Amino acid sequence: MCADKKHERPNLFKSLLGNKCARCRRGSIFSKKNPYDLANCMKMPEKCPVCGQQIEVEVGFYYGTGYVSYALSIAVCVASLIAWWLFVGFSIYDNRIFWWLGVNAVLLLILQPLIMRWSRTIWLAFFVGYDEDWQQGPPAGSGRVNATFKNAI
Numbered sequence: 001m002c003a004d005k006k007h008e009r010p011n012l013f014k015s016l017l018g019n020k021c022a023r024c025r026r027g028s029i030f031s032k033k034n035p036y037d038l039a040n041c042m043k044m045p046e047k048c049p050v051c052g053q054q055i056e057v058e059v060g061f062y063y064g065t066g067y068v069s070y071a072l073s074i075a076v077c078v079a080s081l082i083a084w085w086l087f088v089g090f091s092i093y094d095n096r097i098f099w100w101l102g103v104n105a106v107l108l109l110i111l112q113p114l115i116m117r118w119s120r121t122i123w124l125a126f127f128v129g130y131d132e133d134w135q136q137g138p139p140a141g142s143g144r145v146n147a148t149f150k151n152a153i
Ligand SMILES: [Zn+2]
Pocket: 021, 022, 023, 024, 025, 026, 027, 048, 049, 050, 051, 052, 053
């Protein structure tokens, strides 16, 4: 069945964590590996380097990532709140809750490049599913607008 690695289906969670293309789950959808290279951290190639899937599916495609980013940020806040509650605790007699607010804000700032990247990866995976036949070349319909435009000329 899956005799060689090329036919194995990579794990969805791992490919999302690693910012991989939603169609082949192998090619990186960001040009630079380091998310903390802030000048270039959101640069994406036009197409997936492995399967040819268009990364920006349509103009303004990634505007919707705000919803995913919001959900991820809330998840980080809830996780840090629970961690603070377990390891530090809250009390009405001191300012520990304000310390949590500050620490949480700094944590969100530090994680922001990662959250923005994961948001885009998850957003792309909402609309582009894993394709068993990704080796067959770019998906039907990718670059369709350009082809139509070329034919019109
Ligand atoms: Zn791909």
